[in-house]
Amino acid sequence: MGSTEAPTKRCNVAIVGGGIGGLALAIGLLRRNVHVQIYEAASSFEEIGLGLSIAPAAHRAMPLIDPEIREAYDKLVTTHADSPGYEHLRDTWFEIIWATGNRNGELLMDLKAPPSGQTSVRRADFQDALVHLVPNKIRHFGKRLECLNEDDDRVTMSFKDGTTATADIVIGCDGIKSKVKEYIVPEMFEEAQPQYSGMYAYRSVLDMETMIAAVGERRARVSTLYLGEGIYGISYPIMRAEKVNVGLYKLDSKDRWDGDKWTVPVPRTKMLEDFASTGENIHTLMGYLKDSEQWAVFEHPPISTYTRSRVAILGDAAHASTPHQGAGAGQAIEDAHVLAELLGDPRVTETAHFEAALKAYDEVRRPRSQEVVASSKENAYVLCLCKDGVGDDEDKLKDTFSNRFRWLWDIDLVGQAERAREIMMQLVAEGGKPDEASSGTSQSHL
Numbered sequence: 001m002g003s004t005e006a007p008t009k010r011c012n013v014a015i016v017g018g019g020i021g022g023l024a025l026a027i028g029l030l031r032r033n034v035h036v037q038i039y040e041a042a043s044s045f046e047e048i049g050l051g052l053s054i055a056p057a058a059h060r061a062m063p064l065i066d067p068e069i070r071e072a073y074d075k076l077v078t079t080h081a082d083s084p085g086y087e088h089l090r091d092t093w094f095e096i097i098w099a100t101g102n103r104n105g106e107l108l109m110d111l112k113a114p115p116s117g118q119t120s121v122r123r124a125d126f127q128d129a130l131v132h133l134v135p136n137k138i139r140h141f142g143k144r145l146e147c148l149n150e151d152d153d154r155v156t157m158s159f160k161d162g163t164t165a166t167a168d169i170v171i172g173c174d175g176i177k178s179k180v181k182e183y184i185v186p187e188m189f190e191e192a193q194p195q196y197s198g199m200y201a202y203r204s205v206l207d208m209e210t211m212i213a214a215v216g217e218r219r220a221r222v223s224t225l226y227l228g229e230g231i232y233g234i235s236y237p238i239m240r241a242e243k244v245n246v247g248l249y250k251l252d253s254k255d256r257w258d259g260d261k262w263t264v265p266v267p268r269t270k271m272l273e274d275f276a277s278t279g280e281n282i283h284t285l286m287g288y289l290k291d292s293e294q295w296a297v298f299e300h301p302p303i304s305t306y307t308r309s310r311v312a313i314l315g316d317a318a319h320a321s322t323p324h325q326g327a328g329a330g331q332a333i334e335d336a337h338v339l340a341e342l343l344g345d346p347r348v349t350e351t352a353h354f355e356a357a358l359k360a361y362d363e364v365r366r367p368r369s370q371e372v373v374a375s376s377k378e379n380a381y382v383l384c385l386c387k388d389g390v391g392d393d394e395d396k397l398k399d400t401f402s403n404r405f406r407w408l409w410d411i412d413l414v415g416q417a418e419r420a421r422e423i424m425m426q427l428v429a430e431g432g433k434p435d436e437a438s439s440g441t442s443q444s445h446l
Contacts, residue, residue: 011035011348014157014167016145016180018045020052020123021315021332022173023130026138028065028336032344038134039143039157039165041174045131050205051238051245052123053223055093056409058330059116061337064413072129076121082241083221091117092222096401097281099226099233101392104279108227109398113409118223120238120245123329140165145174148183148311153351155310169354170311171339173332176298178317184308194298196257197322199380201295202248202271206288208237211244214285220244225383226282227397231275232383233282246289247323248282249297250274251384262296270294297322299377302370307358310351314339319369324379327408331369334413338365341417342424353428360424364416372408379404 011034015022018040029036054073062070080089089095093113098106144160154166172180182189211220221241226233234247248271271292275282300320306313315332342348342357381387382400390396 011343011354012166012168013037013343014039014155014165014170016143016157016170016172017041017174017178017317018131018139019173019175019315019332020127020130020329021336022171023127023134024062024065024069024333025171025173025314025336025339027069027130027133028340029343030134031066032340034344037138037140037165037167039140039145039159041142041144043141045127045139050123050203051120051236052126052329053118053120053236053245053326054333055326055330055405056113056116057411057413058327058333059119061330061333061413064417065333065337065340066133068133069130072133073119073121073126076125076129077119078121078237078240079117079119080222080237082237086218086221089117089222091115093118093405094223094225094234094236096225096227096397097219099228099231099278099282101229101279105281108394109401111225111401111405113405118236120223120236122238122243125239145179148180150309150311168310168351169343169358172311172313172317173315174317176300176316176320178313180311181303181313181317183311184305184313185303188303192301192303194320195301196252196255197297197299197377197380198252198255199249199297199322200252200257201250201297202274202286202289202292203295204246204289204291205238206244206246208242208244210288211235211246211285214288215281219281226278227383227385227392228275228278228282229392230384230386231278231282232380233278233285235285246285248275248286248289249324249380249383251380251386257296257298262298263293264296265291265293268292299373302373305362306366307362310354310358312339312358312361318366319373321373322376322380324383325372325376325404325408327372327376331372334411334416335361335365335369337413338417338420342420345421345424347425347428352431353424356424356427359427360420363423364420368411368416375404375408 013036015038026036080086091114093111096108147158149156155170157165176194223236230251306318314335321328385392
């Protein structure tokens with residue numbers, strides 16, 4: 001455990017789910033002396049080992065939640081400076097190149113993201129670092145939520161193992177298939193289930209030496225987006241440039257995913273067929289992928305609220321996104337920052353205050369995070385050269401990428417939290433609902 005002090009506030013928060021968003025929130029609440037407990041369905045904190053790319057806004061949000069989060073991340077992070085000879089690309093996010101046609105392999109643009117540039121980690125490593133910032137006594141495993149009940153004073157959680165627990169506030173960080181969401185929007189729960197985005201992927205993590213053999217030194221060591229007709233590819237170094245995270249994405253002719261499993265093995269010939277139009281880089285890279293398992297890409301449709309009384313949802317539970325802007329984990333971190341600031345405010349001490357805090361969180365975070373989901377899906381069409389009005393036009397692509405990512409990255413994070421605090425205190429003072437003027441104003445930059 002880090003330097004956080006023992007909680008002293010009356011407010012008790014229960015976090016359901018121990019992913020990156022839930023752990024970041026817990027650390028932020030502990031830093032602000034808020035009592036918190038984490039209830040995780042699995043027998044331990046688990047995360048898949050694929051790469052995680054954190055964009056500039058989320059990177060700036062980390063120390064606002066707790067400086068120790070940023071310190072933990074930066075100790076693990078991979079940047080272009082980890083590859084000798086590429087230090088001058090420290091503030092590059094991705095190089096974007098053509099993957100098909102007579103321009104195959106040519107550079108379209110160097111997408112800059114100062115000051116941090118591309119920063120990436122192995123997802124499981126970052127989660128493990130966050131776990132070490134959380135005391136053992138607040139972790140509870142094997143707690144799969146079955147239902148929530150609320151009375152005037154407390155929220156009761158009932159778990160599958162027959163136990164119960166209570167808290168003043170419950171925050172669902174339980175992922176794309178969130179059980180907490182069912183409590184918040186029961187009337188639209190079925191229609192709010194994850195939906196197939198119309199795209200699937202082939203994913204892998206390769207040794208750096210293997211990646212160099214496949215695509216050459218520069219493409220292996222520099223984070224790269226490969227643009228193609230109906231397809232795109234992505235690669236970026238992780239683990240101090242010892243390994244490379246690789247994804248090949250394909251627009252699907254079907255708008256529904258067959259079956260219950262989101263990953264399905266397919267014949268290797270299917271992968272080769274999907275990317276038959278690509279040039280040398282991707283075509284050669286496919287020969288080094290160990291399997292041809294398809295990963296369906298799902299997302300959340302927008303819902304009407306992220307809160308109900310003293311219960312809220314965060315991260316993928318609220319706004320699971322496609323990966324086409326690298327913003328999913330970043331949005332969970334932004335959520336955690338705003339919620340930590342609101343619930344950690346020393347004036348938040350009564351039931352009415354708790355509800356006002358969650359309403360303010362919803363007012364500020366829902367418009368932005370849902371816009372990110374929509375924008376991310378749209379970005380897939382840009383990457384696949386089939387966005388109406390953009391297509392494969394070089395100048396339009398450059399403008400689209402620059403504008404799209406500037407909007408995502410250039411948010412005033414402190415201002416976002418302060419706007420939420422203003423709404424919360426207005427609600428406390430008035431004892432009512434947010435006025436129309438305040439609703440969604442955090443998104444005035446869209």
